[in-house]
Amino acid sequence: xxxxxxxxxxxxxxxxxxxxxxxxxxxxxxxxxxxxxxxxxxxxxxxxxxxxxxxxxxxxxxxxxxxxxxxxxxxxxxxxxxxxxxxxxxxxxxxxxxxxxxxxxxxxxxxxxxxxxxxxxxxxxxxxxxxxxxxxxxxxxxxxxxxxxxxxxxxxxxxxxxxxxxxxxxxxxxxxxxxxxxxxxxxxxxxxxxxxxxxxxxxxxxxxxxxxxxxxxxxxxxxxxxxxxxxxxxxxxxxxxxxxxxxxxxxxxxxxxxxxxxxxxxxxxxxx
Amino acid sequence: xxxxxxxxxxxxxxxxxxxxxxxxxxxxxxxxxxxxxxxxxxxxxxxxxxxxxxxxxxxxxxxxxxxxxxxxxxxxxxxxxxxxxxxxxxxxxxxxxxxxxxxxxxxxxxxxxxxxxxxxxxxxxxxxxxxxxxxxxxxxxxxxxxxxxxxxxxxxxxxxxxxxx
Numbered sequence: 001x002x003x004x005x006x007x008x009x010x011x012x013x014x015x016x017x018x019x020x021x022x023x024x025x026x027x028x029x030x031x032x033x034x035x036x037x038x039x040x041x042x043x044x045x046x047x048x049x050x051x052x053x054x055x056x057x058x059x060x061x062x063x064x065x066x067x068x069x070x071x072x073x074x075x076x077x078x079x080x081x082x083x084x085x086x087x088x089x090x091x092x093x094x095x096x097x098x099x100x101x102x103x104x105x106x107x108x109x110x111x112x113x114x115x116x117x118x119x120x121x122x123x124x125x126x127x128x129x130x131x132x133x134x135x136x137x138x139x140x141x142x143x144x145x146x147x148x149x150x151x152x153x154x155x156x157x158x159x160x161x162x163x164x165x166x167x168x169x170x171x172x173x174x175x176x177x178x179x180x181x182x183x184x185x186x187x188x189x190x191x192x193x194x195x196x197x198x199x200x201x202x203x204x205x206x207x208x209x210x211x212x213x214x215x216x217x218x219x220x221x222x223x224x225x226x227x228x229x230x231x232x233x234x235x236x237x238x239x240x241x242x243x244x245x246x247x248x249x250x251x252x253x254x255x256x257x258x259x260x261x262x263x264x265x266x267x268x269x270x271x272x
Numbered sequence: 273x274x275x276x277x278x279x280x281x282x283x284x285x286x287x288x289x290x291x292x293x294x295x296x297x298x299x300x301x302x303x304x305x306x307x308x309x310x311x312x313x314x315x316x317x318x319x320x321x322x323x324x325x326x327x328x329x330x331x332x333x334x335x336x337x338x339x340x341x342x343x344x345x346x347x348x349x350x351x352x353x354x355x356x357x358x359x360x361x362x363x364x365x366x367x368x369x370x371x372x373x374x375x376x377x378x379x380x381x382x383x384x385x386x387x388x389x390x391x392x393x394x395x396x397x398x399x400x401x402x403x404x405x406x407x408x409x410x411x412x413x414x415x416x417x418x419x420x421x422x423x424x425x426x427x428x429x430x431x432x433x434x435x436x437x
Contacts, residue, residue, distance in 0.1 A: 007357070007360070009320065010319040010320055010323070010353065010356060010357075011353075013320055013323050014319075014323055014349060014353040017323055017324075017326075017327055017345075017349055018346060018349055018350075020327075021327060021330070021342045021343075021345040021346040021349065022342065022346055022388070023342075024340075024341060024342040024345075025340040025341065025342030025343050025346060025388060025392060026340070026342075026392065028340045028341040028342060029339070029340035029392050029393075029394075037340075037341060040335055040341070041335050041336075043335075044287075044332075044335045044336065047283075047287055048287060048290055048291060048336065051287045051288065051290075051291040051292070052291045055291055055292050055295070122291075123287075123290040123291050123336055124290055124291065124294040125290070125294070125336075125337055125338070126286070126289045126290050126293075126304070126306075126333045126336050126337050126344065127304070127333075127337065127344070127382075127385060128300055128301050128302060128405040128408075128409055129382070129385065129386060129389070129396065129397050129402060129405060130337065130338060130339075130395075132337065132338050134290070134336065160338045161338050161339075168337075168338040170338065175397035175398065175401050176395035176396070176397065195401065258294060258295055258297060
């Protein structure tokens with residue numbers, strides 16, 4: 001009897017909470033709630049930033065231990081070497097790598113001719129269905145929804161939502177992501193779609209020309225969603241079927257979102 | 273004190289979910305720490321507590337995701353409710369049951385999340401991709417669940433104050 005009453009109370013609470021969260025989802029999605037949503041997300045951004053920074057520290061320490069163990073295995077003479085010195089070397093290497101990435105980004109900014117805002121990646125989407133990342137720049141820094149996001153290596157995605165001090169970027173890895181590209185050598189064009197493990201490009205059959213491995217996929221600017229000339233990736237494999245009307249091309253993305261820590265938001269390109 | 277500790281833990285799980293968990297990606301899937309926490313709470317503290325923590329954890333996840341606020345909270349609720357209902361009828365629960373519960377909860381969570389996003393007009397992945405990701409995540413969470421369950425159980429026993437006899 002008591003068990004049935006407890007079950008009934010749980011069911012009632014379950015239904016009430018389901019209705020409340022569904023209502024909240026519907027209301028918070030309205031355009032007039034975008035500001036409040038952005039502010040709420042920005043409030044969480046510092047904690048995410050701190051957590052990400054802590055994760056980087058842990059990774060750095062782990063890499064120090066990894067280096068130490070491999071050196072021990074490789075060379076017996078280095079057993080007595082000072083651990084602190086090695087850590088400094090690893091840290092300097094990490095700093096040099098970061099410097100190189102920043103320099104690459106600076107070169108990219110200069111060569112692309114676009115105005116950009118630099119941002120740190122402070123978080124990633126909590127579920128596998130939407131491949132997004134959170135950056136520490138928002139409307140106060142001139143970032144707006146729809147703006148294109150890149151790294152020194154090439155295109156990363158587009159800004160989907162913005163708060164005052166943070167923004168959410170939909171990466172090309174998102175299954176809903178679409179970008180029109182052309183291939184550097186064959187000049188064939190197609191639409192590239194995102195996926196959890198790789199980027200897929202569909203290229204309609206053209207007489208006498210076929211895509212080849214190693215070609216670069218570059219944004220074509222068709223459709224007006226992305227500026228022309230941004231590098232997306234390299235053709236990794238081509239699946240050609242005579243029975244099909246299009247070739248299926250796998251593209252190795254130039255960016256690895258799991259290790260991207262620094263991005264550039266192109267602020268002077270307005271998608272049409 | 274217990275509630276404050278719970279809130280801190282849930283916030284830490286949600287933040288870790290948005291910062292650390294994606295680094296543990298295997299085959300496009302990564303663990304859902306908040307879901308693991310909710311299943312563990314459902315098992316140890318009962319359905320009603322699990323429902324409340326599912327909403328709190330889900331809302332925190334929503335604040336780290338794009339789109340509306342609420343879909344993650346809504347998606348965590350059916351799993352919390354059904355696990356509570358299931359364990360009530362279970363005589364000798366073991367690690368396999370805990371793992372199965374996490375796997376089933378993940379599938380339910382994924383289905384509700386995709387359906388809610390579809391209902392709200394948010395872009396959703398194609399069904400084949402969604403199914404692939406949901407199955408991979410279910411397997412991942414099922415493997416991690418016994419460990420998460422043991423952690424939560426020990427934490428709760430730390431905060432447990434014995435009743436005077």
